[in-house]
Amino acid sequence: MYLMTTSAVPTPRTPVTRKDVARYAGVSTAVVSYVVNEGPKRVAPATAAKVQDAIRILGYRPNAAARALKLGSSETIGLVIPDNSNPFFSLLAHAVEDAAAELGYALLLTNSDGNPAKERRNIRNLAARQVDGVVLASVLFEPDLADLESAEIPSVLLNHTGEAPGFNSVGVDLAAGARIAVDHLISHGHTNIALAMGSNVSNSLDGREQGWLQALAAAGLPEGPIVRGDFTRPGGYAAGKRLLAAASRPTAAFASSDMHAVGILRAIHEAGLSVPGDIAVTSFDGSVEAEFSWPALTTVEQPVRAMAEAAVVALVGAARGQEPQHRIFPTELRIRQSCGCP
């Protein structure tokens, strides 16, 4: 099913060309092209205004489909994320859009809704649309890379920690991030520190779980209780209720994502307990929501903008035949109040 534009008029008219615009504006066709593509060369504002006027008056529309055919490019990058309504991924999507726009690419956004089958369908659809590259933030910690391989388009795994030989990947050191969050709770004197872990489909231990274990071991502390649940606010809420019901209630908890932590805060408030007085909380991601939760969450911030830029740059590199790279970014602890700091 296809939409036809309302601009279709009964008698076909000759399409306006770049040449027509150039003649009308009294500039070269190259200048028209710079204005339309916003580069690569700068055009003086007054000249650009003349060209914009000519474009508007003549009704010129650069033909993207024709350009795509001619140049073998649709100037479009596809993004596959688990859920655009998760503030971490919405921030990531926004950052990828900005980084892509910087290089003249538009962003096709697709949500996989935490569903591996939908993720595969989205990748296939993007490949069929001949996007110039795919940025995949998979719902799986070990995505099925055969889909990307068979799509034969440059791709990069974003929000990806493990190395995926033959693929570009960009992520953070989850274990190192978790260690600083747990170390911080230890520095506040806690000895019974729980882990609230988002569940994921993986055969290997999540880096955040490893980091939690490493920090406790290094401090000679016993393992606190572990609760697992969806990487969502309701998942965190359910996890929080189970934490409070634990035989030996922890005095602190490390949550594997901000959304998870937000749900835990609600469970603690509802039980009439206080954060950080009764239970201190630190978390992972660094979304804006963490700053405005009550109390404000001390969280391990991922450098979302830098990661998004690296992902888009990696796509360009992949398209030029560069060897795949595995880039790991450092994280930083944002200290607020949920940990017990003033």
Added chain:
Amino acid sequence: MYLMTTSAVPTPRTPVTRKDVARYAGVSTAVVSYVVNEGPKRVAPATAAKVQDAIRILGYRPNAAARALKLGSSETIGLVIPDNSNPFFSLLAHAVEDAAAELGYALLLTNSDGNPAKERRNIRNLAARQVDGVVLASVLFEPDLADLESAEIPSVLLNHTGEAPGFNSVGVDLAAGARIAVDHLISHGHTNIALAMGSNVSNSLDGREQGWLQALAAAGLPEGPIVRGDFTRPGGYAAGKRLLAAASRPTAAFASSDMHAVGILRAIHEAGLSVPGDIAVTSFDGSVEAEFSWPALTTVEQPVRAMAEAAVVALVGAARGQEPQHRIFPTELRIRQSCGCP
């Protein structure tokens, strides 16, 4: 600047055609097309599997750019929203993506970052890419429709309340929604009810402000204090601090958006006051974040999914030459705890 796909090999090879796939799979070219486009006709699973195998083995890629040229369609809808990181708009974007996918369209996402100039640039870029239609959630309450008109592509204004003659629009009755939120605070016995209004560029009174005024007038109550600020969490936080400093501190406040309310809650908590004990709060939007704030926000919920579907359906209608429609959806009060209900 263009990316070349890594599939480019030194010696050009003849592209695999739909005919090749059909021959290999032993089906008609029409069946290949149904499988590739996932319709319009159903294909038996076993046959579809044969076609998928043939596609994979032969390395066939349907050429979206060629189809776009031939059919005058890129099967793509462009979305312009103020900020994908605002949970209301990220939910809206997700819903538009789902509604578009339902009809076979992919979604080009663009954020205007609350910047009217960027919004115009995004619309121009989408038009240049010959998207089949544009869904515009403008940063302006009275967007400059000349851009959409000159783009000559079907368009619909989403999250739009006023009527825009000649344009499709989809929105909610802001005034009616605000009235139920303020009436609810009145039913809790409040007589000094503030308004925390997100600032917007408009010559006319925002419907939410109208609704607040109407509800107070109908109850014979005086107008409480008004604070204005950005439609953001920090904007709400600043507004909340000013509310608390008001000469006659209100016992209740109606916030024009959930994000605004989240900021206000923080200001109230920081002042050592309680919600709803010291100040009751109701808000507008119905985002997930409202459910997980502390206390959970009583908020006027907008039917985001229904609105997104209506917007995409309106685009299809516009493309078929239907008269523009102005659709207004009802809102519903989600009662939680911030209002004073148990």
